[in-house]
Amino acid sequence: METELDKIQTTITIPLGLKNRIRKLKGSMTYKQYLSKLLRDRNKLAHNESYIEIQNLVRKSAVYSFGYYKVTFTYNEYNNSENFIFDIDIVEIRNKGALESIEKFKKNMLGSEKLQSYQELILTHKLYFELLEKAIQIEIEPLFSHKSRMDDYDAWKKEFESLGLSKKSFDFDVMRKLRTLENQGDAF
Amino acid sequence: MINFTILENYFPVINKDIIIGNYTFYIKLYQDKNGYFSLEVDISKKDTKEKHRFVQFLLGLGKDEPNELSCHDSEVPHFKIDYYQREEEAFSATIYFTFRNIAEEELIDYAKGTVVIITKMLRKYFENEDIDIANLSEVVYENSVISELLDYEEKVIDAFYICWKEGDLIVRQKGKDNFVIKTKHNLIKYLNFDYLKPIYLPLKEKIEINEKINSSSQIM
Numbered sequence: 120m121e122t123e124l125d126k127i128q129t130t131i132t133i134p135l136g137l138k139n140r141i142r143k144l145k146g147s148m149t150y151k152q153y154l155s156k157l158l159r160d161r162n163k164l165a166h167n168e169s170y171i172e173i174q175n176l177v178r179k180s181a182v183y184s185f186g187y188y189k190v191t192f193t194y195n196e197y198n199n200s201e202n203f204i205f206d207i208d209i210v211e212i213r214n215k216g217a218l219e220s221i222e223k224f225k226k227n228m229l230g231s232e233k234l235q236s237y238q239e240l241i242l243t244h245k246l247y248f249e250l251l252e253k254a255i256q257i258e259i260e261p262l263f264s265h266k267s268r269m270d271d272y273d274a275w276k277k278e279f280e281s282l283g284l285s286k287k288s289f290d291f292d293v294m295r296k297l298r299t300l301e302n303q304g305d306a307f
Numbered sequence: 308m309i310n311f312t313i314l315e316n317y318f319p320v321i322n323k324d325i326i327i328g329n330y331t332f333y334i335k336l337y338q339d340k341n342g343y344f345s346l347e348v349d350i351s352k353k354d355t356k357e358k359h360r361f362v363q364f365l366l367g368l369g370k371d372e373p374n375e376l377s378c379h380d381s382e383v384p385h386f387k388i389d390y391y392q393r394e395e396e397a398f399s400a401t402i403y404f405t406f407r408n409i410a411e412e413e414l415i416d417y418a419k420g421t422v423v424i425i426t427k428m429l430r431k432y433f434e435n436e437d438i439d440i441a442n443l444s445e446v447v448y449e450n451s452v453i454s455e456l457l458d459y460e461e462k463v464i465d466a467f468y469i470c471w472k473e474g475d476l477i478v479r480q481k482g483k484d485n486f487v488i489k490t491k492h493n494l495i496k497y498l499n500f501d502y503l504k505p506i507y508l509p510l511k512e513k514i515e516i517n518e519k520i521n522s523s524s525q526i527m
Contacts, residue, residue: 174400
């Protein structure tokens, strides 16, 4: 139903990257037509009662670089299901081109002094969240960066909400890992 | 407000990982001041032989904060089952029952019934995965659950039946049209896998009993 407000034109400020992606997806539709279509689609799905959702998720690979290190990792290709999760997993770590085990990586990063297990855990969890950030940049928002401490779940929650990522992804990709850290388990 | 946290009595450890071999068990029992709550078991398995293989299984009852991004009314009590498996490709199946017509005061009975389902599912999981059953008491106090809460299980199964009969149990598959499960054949197709037996079998039985009642009343 059209109201008086529907007759008033307005502007929405969004990042240019997002605008470009919408432009690509909308094809020949106007922005107004495309956004209305998205709303209709959403309403069609919304408030369904009970459901079963079955998905085959495509694993994608990416490389994260820092210093002389290259970390190859896999994650699920994004889809707009509310049951989507990234599920980051490390495939290999290379230091100056040579393969390195996660154990050796920890040793190299923390120096030759006696390793403290908690430092090791922080290190692998820090790497995990950097990989998650990278996956979000590739799949959702190229300019995304986590704006707070690694373990600030409230900040992650707000960021996931603003990116339109599901609660399930937040629970699995963020909270689960923070729980592992709290329980002093390994990130990978 | 109903206090769900009394159910903590049936679990040795809540809201903390319990690690048994390659398996991690986590019983989430949480309630906030607004009445939103969650009672679920989360099991994950890391395969040490095949390094990148990972399986997660999650099941439970909850009532979440309203979420505009969600495709359903998350603030309505619901029972959710999630299975996720990562190998070369990843696969996920989610079953979501919405309990729309439950009175607030009845929720505690559903939560008790959920504890029974969680317990039965855990036993099944231990048996299937060959985990020493003696370790089950590290996750749940099975004897207390069965002796004190067993009667509540039927309430939850009844609610599943109502969801199946009166609601729309919609199957969503990427790349395919959604369809509504209305036949027992499709129910078997989508719910009949090993770990779901504690839910699937009593639900199937209820459907069959009601079918018999309906057909005999039609004859009369």
